[in-house]
Amino acid sequence: MNQNISMVGVPMDLGQNRRGVDMGPSAIRYAGVIERLEALGYRVEDKGDIAIEKKDAVKASPKNLSNLYAVTKANEKLAETVASIYEKNAFPLVIGGDHSIAIGTIAGASGYFENLGVIWYDAHGDLNTAQTSPSGNIHGMPLAVSLGMGHPSLTNIQTSKPKIKPENVVIIGARELDAGEKDYIRQSKMPVYTMHEVDRLGMSEVMRRAITYLEDKCDGVHLSLDLDGLDPHDAPGVGTPVIGGLSYRESHLAMEMLAESDFITSCEFVEVNPILDEKNRTAEAAVALMGSLFGEKLK
Structure with a gap:
C-alpha cells in the first residue's frame, strides 16, 4: 500500500437527520488515527476538514432530497481534494461524517482508474434514489449516485458518466435493505453478502470470494466502511444502528485480509457519531480497524 497517506475530514451531518455525526472526524483524530498509522511506518498528512455549508435554507430542496445543494457543494469539494491527493501520488483516507460523503470520494477516485471496484461494508445498501427513499436522506443514496442513478447535481x-459499474461492487454486512434496493440488486445481480451469508460461510470465506471477484476485473478498489456495519454492541455511536451485525473480530479479519490483498487504493470510514457513543468507543473501533487495514499485525 502507498506509504504516503493524505487524510481529509468531512464533518457532514446534512445527509441524514441526527445531529452529532459532524463531530466524527474530530473523534477519530482524538482516538489517535495519525499516531497509529505513523507507528506502522506511514507518512500521514492531515489536510484538515472540508468546509460544510449550512442546511438548504434559501433555495428549497427538491422533493425527497434533503439538503441537496449543501450536500452537493461538499461532495464537489471532496472530489476535487481526493483528485489532488492522487495527483500527489498519495493514498486518500477520508473520515466522516455521514455516508453521503462517499459520493465525493468515489467521484474523485474514479478518474484515476479504468475499472474502479468498491467494497461497501455497511448494514445498508445505500442504493436509494428520491423515487425509492423512505426518508429523503441522501446518506441512503451514495452508492446509487456513484452508479449513475439520482439527481443530476449529484x-x-x-x-x-457513472463512476462505477454494478458488477464492480460488493456489499458486505447488509441486513436492512429497502424494497427499491432489493429490486435493483436482483436486477443488476450485484454481489451482496448479507449477514445470512456471513453466518453460513464465515467471514474468511466471504472476504476470499469478494477479493477474488474484484482483483481480476478492477485496477483499483475503494473501501467504503460505515461503522453501522458493525453490531451496535461493538459500535454504539452510529445514527442508524441495526442489531445482528458484524462483530469487532470479524471486521478485523476482513481488514487484515484486505491488507494482505494489497489492492485497496482509497478508503473512507463514516458515520461515527460521538453524541450517541460511549466513551468514544466507536471512533476507537474505527481507528483500530484502520490499523488492521494498513497492515498492523500482532506478530
Whole structure:
C-alpha cells in the first residue's frame, strides 16, 4: 500500500437527520488515527476538514432530497481534494461524517482508474434514489449516485458518466435493505453478502470470494466502511444502528485480509457519531480497524 497517506475530514451531518455525526472526524483524530498509522511506518498528512455549508435554507430542496445543494457543494469539494491527493501520488483516507460523503470520494477516485471496484461494508445498501427513499436522506443514496442513478447535481460531480459499474461492487454486512434496493440488486445481480451469508460461510470465506471477484476485473478498489456495519454492541455511536451485525473480530479479519490483498487504493470510514457513543468507543473501533487495514499485525 502507498506509504504516503493524505487524510481529509468531512464533518457532514446534512445527509441524514441526527445531529452529532459532524463531530466524527474530530473523534477519530482524538482516538489517535495519525499516531497509529505513523507507528506502522506511514507518512500521514492531515489536510484538515472540508468546509460544510449550512442546511438548504434559501433555495428549497427538491422533493425527497434533503439538503441537496449543501450536500452537493461538499461532495464537489471532496472530489476535487481526493483528485489532488492522487495527483500527489498519495493514498486518500477520508473520515466522516455521514455516508453521503462517499459520493465525493468515489467521484474523485474514479478518474484515476479504468475499472474502479468498491467494497461497501455497511448494514445498508445505500442504493436509494428520491423515487425509492423512505426518508429523503441522501446518506441512503451514495452508492446509487456513484452508479449513475439520482439527481443530476449529484451524478454529474467531476463527470456526467457513472463512476462505477454494478458488477464492480460488493456489499458486505447488509441486513436492512429497502424494497427499491432489493429490486435493483436482483436486477443488476450485484454481489451482496448479507449477514445470512456471513453466518453460513464465515467471514474468511466471504472476504476470499469478494477479493477474488474484484482483483481480476478492477485496477483499483475503494473501501467504503460505515461503522453501522458493525453490531451496535461493538459500535454504539452510529445514527442508524441495526442489531445482528458484524462483530469487532470479524471486521478485523476482513481488514487484515484486505491488507494482505494489497489492492485497496482509497478508503473512507463514516458515520461515527460521538453524541450517541460511549466513551468514544466507536471512533476507537474505527481507528483500530484502520490499523488492521494498513497492515498492523500482532506478530
